[in-house]
Amino acid sequence: MSEQVKKIFGIDLGTTYSSCACVDEYGKAAVIPNAENQRVTPSVVFFDGENIVVGDVAMESSKLYPDDVVSFVKRSMGEPDFVFEHNSQFYRAEEISSYILRKVVQDAEYSIGEKITDVVITCPAYFGINEREATRIAGEIAGFNVRQIINEPTAAAIAYGAAESSKERVVLVYDLGGGTFDITMIDIKHDSIEVVCTGGDHNLGGKDWDDRIVANLVRQFQSKTGLDDDILEDPDTCQELQLSAEKAKRILSQREITPISITYGGERVKVELTRKKFEEITQDLIERTIALTHGILEEAKKKGYETFDEIILVGGSTRMPCVVKRIKEEFSVEPKIFDPDEAIAKGAAIYAWKLSINDDLVKRIAEKTNQAIDNVDDTAELIESAPEQLVKEVTKQMADDIGCMLPVLQRSMVKIKNVTSKSFGIVVRNPQNEEMVFNLILKNTAIPVDVKRTFYTAIADQKTVLVRIMEDETSEETAPPEQSIEIGTAVLNLPPGLPVDLPIEIFFNINNEGRLQINAVETSESRSVEIFIETRSVIQGDELKEAKSRSKSLVVH
Numbered sequence: 001m002s003e004q005v006k007k008i009f010g011i012d013l014g015t016t017y018s019s020c021a022c023v024d025e026y027g028k029a030a031v032i033p034n035a036e037n038q039r040v041t042p043s044v045v046f047f048d049g050e051n052i053v054v055g056d057v058a059m060e061s062s063k064l065y066p067d068d069v070v071s072f073v074k075r076s077m078g079e080p081d082f083v084f085e086h087n088s089q090f091y092r093a094e095e096i097s098s099y100i101l102r103k104v105v106q107d108a109e110y111s112i113g114e115k116i117t118d119v120v121i122t123c124p125a126y127f128g129i130n131e132r133e134a135t136r137i138a139g140e141i142a143g144f145n146v147r148q149i150i151n152e153p154t155a156a157a158i159a160y161g162a163a164e165s166s167k168e169r170v171v172l173v174y175d176l177g178g179g180t181f182d183i184t185m186i187d188i189k190h191d192s193i194e195v196v197c198t199g200g201d202h203n204l205g206g207k208d209w210d211d212r213i214v215a216n217l218v219r220q221f222q223s224k225t226g227l228d229d230d231i232l233e234d235p236d237t238c239q240e241l242q243l244s245a246e247k248a249k250r251i252l253s254q255r256e257i258t259p260i261s262i263t264y265g266g267e268r269v270k271v272e273l274t275r276k277k278f279e280e281i282t283q284d285l286i287e288r289t290i291a292l293t294h295g296i297l298e299e300a301k302k303k304g305y306e307t308f309d310e311i312i313l314v315g316g317s318t319r320m321p322c323v324v325k326r327i328k329e330e331f332s333v334e335p336k337i338f339d340p341d342e343a344i345a346k347g348a349a350i351y352a353w354k355l356s357i358n359d360d361l362v363k364r365i366a367e368k369t370n371q372a373i374d375n376v377d378d379t380a381e382l383i384e385s386a387p388e389q390l391v392k393e394v395t396k397q398m399a400d401d402i403g404c405m406l407p408v409l410q411r412s413m414v415k416i417k418n419v420t421s422k423s424f425g426i427v428v429r430n431p432q433n434e435e436m437v438f439n440l441i442l443k444n445t446a447i448p449v450d451v452k453r454t455f456y457t458a459i460a461d462q463k464t465v466l467v468r469i470m471e472d473e474t475s476e477e478t479a480p481p482e483q484s485i486e487i488g489t490a491v492l493n494l495p496p497g498l499p500v501d502l503p504i505e506i507f508f509n510i511n512n513e514g515r516l517q518i519n520a521v522e523t524s525e526s527r528s529v530e531i532f533i534e535t536r537s538v539i540q541g542d543e544l545k546e547a548k549s550r551s552k553s554l555v556v557h
Contacts, residue, residue: 016316017341018040021283026405029353041055044070045070045073049085064223064361077131092543098547101139115402115429117142127421128485148351148417151195154351156314159346160188170310172311181205195418196305196444198296209249210246217241221271224251248278354412358413368386384387391478419422453505454503456502460498470484488531507520
């Protein structure tokens with residue numbers, strides 16, 4: 001090829017497994033094998049003295065060194081109270097996740113013989129501001145330029161749309177991973193992929209099925225031995241049972257029964273677990289996913305979507321036969337298991353490639369129209385506002401220059417439309433002088449979105465206005481403060497001598513990536529305060545600098 005666009009890579013930062021993918025010149029996405037020649041890497045980190053070990057070795061080491069191994073850290077992203085201590089050093093979820101990112105990327109670099117600098121990272125659709133910012137910062141600590149954070153079901157739909165591009169359809173993406181569950185309705189058209197609505201539960205995933213197996217094994221051990229000890233208090237036994245449970249779950253996807261050995265306090269007991277018993281003790285977990293799915297269908301009806309065409313299953317936990325069986329039973333449709341382990345990484349790679357193509361296309365159109373790229377706030381707007389014939393000519397020239405087939409390049413220009421996963425508002429007082437949250441942007445609103453609402457001062461000669469920005473799960477315009485999370489605050493200073501009920505204008509903006517910006521303006525002298533949400537729940541300041549410094553000096557194995 002005579003020219004190259006800057007490559008951007010897609011990363012599926014998963015709860016249990018992670019992977020890195022890229023797109024070749026034919027527009028085909030592929031997951032890049034790791035150093036062990038596996039296509040996915042366990043999202044497990046082992047603090048081995050001064051060394052950081054990630055992946056299979058870390059997972060195996062959890063048997064011998066359970067206190068030095070971190071698993072399922074994704075469930076703690078954005079949580080201010082999570083901290084892991086090792087050798088008197090404290091690590092936040094973002095830093096631990098950065099080691100997982102380092103591992104999958106450095107293995108990919110070795111495999112393809114290229115340096116990777118720019119990445120797109122996936123996250124669950126229901127992640128809020130805290131969790132998304134934590135994911136971005138994890139990438140920054142790892143030393144990467146994080147171009148965008150995109151939702152996992154959207155990535156899966158992009159991969160599915162690329163593989164099954166023959167017809168337009170409305171798809172439910174049922175994403176049951178190792179630690180999280182997403183359910184998303186997506187409208188796939190020839191020129192766009194539009195998220196209709198999304199929901200999920202970040203504390204529901206394959207690990208919960210494992211935990212039910214562990215609890216069953218404990219009961220069987222106690223029954224056979226007569227002991228009433230809580231054998232899970234022994235770290236070695238607990239870790240061994242967790243690994244045995246995951247293995248048993250996989251076996252029961254293929255067989256009707258599996259034997260399991262339990263060792264504790266010098267006693268070794270052999271027990272059995274049947275698929276029937278496994279499905280019985282986990283039935284309520286399946287039902288939670290079904291209830292969440294029905295909730296999304298109700299939300300979709302509000303937007304005019306009365307039905308759907310297909311259900312696609314992604315995430316390794318959808319391999320459990322009970323998942324397919326229950327979905328078929330409930331919705332009278334045969335679900336499609338679509339590349340459960342790799343769809344998200346591949347979709348992220350396709351989206352990353354779209355960004356690469358878009359960067360080059362914008363540059364070329366800007367040059368043709370004598371516009372400075374720095375002055376173009378919305379690159380998509382630049383492409384859309386350019387004459388159609390000019391876009392066609394530039395696209396064809398670009399395809400020739402980079403050696404890419406024109407239809408492949410044109411497919412990369414599909415529009416991706418997402419929605420908010422939460423509602424966002426501010427704390428106000430109602431006529432009864434009670435605090436409440438007034439949501440300016442409701443959950444499942446299409447983004448980007450700009451909203452302006454006017455509020456009023458409570459008393460005469462009010463000195464300041466405290467703007468408390470809240471995030472919540474409700475789809476209603478108002479919500480109790482206790483059901484919301486405060487994600488940012490700002491103080492708007494007011495001039496003296498103002499009357500009661502002075503209008504205060506609040507502006508909310510959410511960009512394509514789901515990042516929130518707020519302005520508050522008082523109308524007498526147009527004083528304003530601009531608020532960029534920098535959540536206190538996420539590592540920042542000196543702590544962030546120290547994490548980045550440690551990352552530079554550490555070798556991840």
